[in-house]
Amino acid sequence: MKTGVLAVQGAFIEHRRIIEALGTECVEIRQEKDLSGIDGIILPGGESTVQGQLIRKTGMFDTIKNEILKGLPVLATCAGLILLSEKIEGQDERHLSTLPVTVKRNAYGRQLGSFMTRGSVGDIKDFPEVFIRAPYITAVSPEVDILSKMDDNTVGVKYKKQLGFAFHPEMTEDSRVHEMFLKLI
Amino acid sequence: MKDTQYELNKGLAQMLKGGVIMDVTSAEQAEIAEKAGASAVMALERIPADIRAAGGIARMSDPKLIKEIQNAVSIPVMAKCRIGHFVEAQVLEALEIDYIDESEVLTPADDVYHIDKTKFKVPFVCGARDLGEALRRIKEGASMIRTKGEPGTGDIVQAVRHIRKMNSEIRKVTSLSEDELYEEAKELKVPYGLLLEVREKGKLPVVNFAAGGVATPADAALMMQLGAEGVFVGSGIFKSGNPAKRAAAIVQAVTNYEDAKLIAELSEDLGDAMVGINEDEIKLIMEERGI
Numbered sequence: 499m500k501t502g503v504l505a506v507q508g509a510f511i512e513h514r515r516i517i518e519a520l521g522t523e524c525v526e527i528r529q530e531k532d533l534s535g536i537d538g539i540i541l542p543g544g545e546s547t548v549q550g551q552l553i554r555k556t557g558m559f560d561t562i563k564n565e566i567l568k569g570l571p572v573l574a575t576c577a578g579l580i581l582l583s584e585k586i587e588g589q590d591e592r593h594l595s596t597l598p599v600t601v602k603r604n605a606y607g608r609q610l611g612s613f614m615t616r617g618s619v620g621d622i623k624d625f626p627e628v629f630i631r632a633p634y635i636t637a638v639s640p641e642v643d644i645l646s647k648m649d650d651n652t653v654g655v656k657y658k659k660q661l662g663f664a665f666h667p668e669m670t671e672d673s674r675v676h677e678m679f680l681k682l683i
Numbered sequence: 684m685k686d687t688q689y690e691l692n693k694g695l696a697q698m699l700k701g702g703v704i705m706d707v708t709s710a711e712q713a714e715i716a717e718k719a720g721a722s723a724v725m726a727l728e729r730i731p732a733d734i735r736a737a738g739g740i741a742r743m744s745d746p747k748l749i750k751e752i753q754n755a756v757s758i759p760v761m762a763k764c765r766i767g768h769f770v771e772a773q774v775l776e777a778l779e780i781d782y783i784d785e786s787e788v789l790t791p792a793d794d795v796y797h798i799d800k801t802k803f804k805v806p807f808v809c810g811a812r813d814l815g816e817a818l819r820r821i822k823e824g825a826s827m828i829r830t831k832g833e834p835g836t837g838d839i840v841q842a843v844r845h846i847r848k849m850n851s852e853i854r855k856v857t858s859l860s861e862d863e864l865y866e867e868a869k870e871l872k873v874p875y876g877l878l879l880e881v882r883e884k885g886k887l888p889v890v891n892f893a894a895g896g897v898a899t900p901a902d903a904a905l906m907m908q909l910g911a912e913g914v915f916v917g918s919g920i921f922k923s924g925n926p927a928k929r930a931a932a933i934v935q936a937v938t939n940y941e942d943a944k945l946i947a948e949l950s951e952d953l954g955d956a957m958v959g960i961n962e963d964e965i966k967l968i969m970e971e972r973g974i
Contacts (some may be wrong), residue, residue: 505701505938506701506938507701507722507937508699508700508701508702509694509697509698511700512697528938528939529942543697543698544700544702544722545698545699545702545722545723545758545759547720547757547758548702548720548721548722548758548934551720551934552720552935552938556935556939576698577698603757607779608753608759608780608781609691609692609695609759609781609782609805609806610776610779610805612691612694612695613687613691614690614691628690628691628694630691630695631695631759631781666694669690669694669697
């Protein structure tokens with residue numbers, strides 16, 4: 499089993515460390531050729547505007563989108579969730595657009611609005627959740643499973659083999675969300 | 684709670700990794716930078732090359748300008764305050780800036796003390812020329828480090844010198860025994876605990892970017908290959924012939940910093956680079972401020 503983490507910008511090394519600590523191979527994806535032979539992909543935190551441009555400029559956009567539509571398992575966190583979402587509030591531009599949810603960027607405000615809390619992620623209880631200039635989900639299609647809520651807002655979802663979170667499981671020592679992702683493969 | 688905030692602040696720097704932070708002096712430039720792929724912008728009244736040319740005292744930017752830039756883009760907005768000027772920092776925190784750069788580019792307000800950054804909720808990035816400076820800034824509360832380089836020159840030599848020195852000092856620390864570390868801590872004038880952390884991780888405890896003198900995609904890739912985790916570009920973009928194209932090329936060079944063929948393509952037809960100025964031609968050495 500081989501996974502890949504999109505490594506065009508952002509906190510990709512943190513994901514790679516956790517996946518490798520779980521005993522699974524994880525390659526860094528910077529170009530089209532790096533996508534061959536992976537059984538699952540991680541879209542990390544970072545800046546979605548930057549990542550969105552770079553996956554287009556590096557020519558990976560169509561391949562990633564098609565593979566996800568064909569069922570390649572995905573774990574997307576923060577900026578990654580924005581890349582996956584079908585709708586982004588306040589803007590027309592979308593990216594991979596494979597996850598039928600609407601997301602609101604910088605939903606908690608600027609850095610002074612960043613916070614940590616603990617909550618449930620599906621069956622996982624008491625999971626540490628790190629929100630950094632985070633988005634949240636404002637609407638989901640009926641077929642989307644809601645895994646996490648923070649106050650009244652949705653912050654974790656599953657749709658087919660796509661997992662999307664507004665927070666950063668890669669910024670913690672807790673690998674349960676990554677294990678959930680590996681089980682989809 | 685304090686520790687939580689510091690973790691969140693270090694975390695934001697982690698999200699900026701592999702990216703380019705660009706100096707901008709207007710909302711219009713900020714939009715160009717965002718479209719070109721900047722992962723954050725630094726709001727400034729004047730870019731370092733112009734500060735150098737104008738002389739006089741360089742201070743924190745006008746809050747009006749900072750707000751205009753904040754309203755123009757969705758990426759993080761940083762701003763600079765003078766070394767030791769904790770009230771400028773308080774003002775920037777009140778403006779809800781995403782990161783404060785306590786910067787040697789501005790005229791220092793205190794020639795002895797840096798800001799006690801542990802008193803703030805907002806994160807700070809600081810410049811450093813070596814491991815000692817970096818760890819002293821981290822002890823004061825900085826959650827991100829950048830090389831000082833020599834700002835506003837378009838000359839990469841000082842940034843290279845600083846990152847090489849830091850790397851070699853980190854390698855030395857990783858080879859020392861625990862008891863030898865006490866002496867090293869004394870030599871470097873840094874706390875033992877932080878040095879121990881460097882020894883365990885083989886890197887700084889916070890994210891380390893390159894800054895000062897980056898003018899081309901190859902400069903940016905050079906700093907990445909030398910171990911920088913991202914790049915600040917100051918005067919290099921908006922002092923060049925085609926800012927949008929050069930900015931986008933530098934962004935891609937930082938992502939694929941080991942792909943020389945791609946960097947060759949990216950370097951083609953970028954228009955004039957900033958003219959630049961050699962270190963022995965300048966009178967004001969900013970890197971010596973705040974050590």
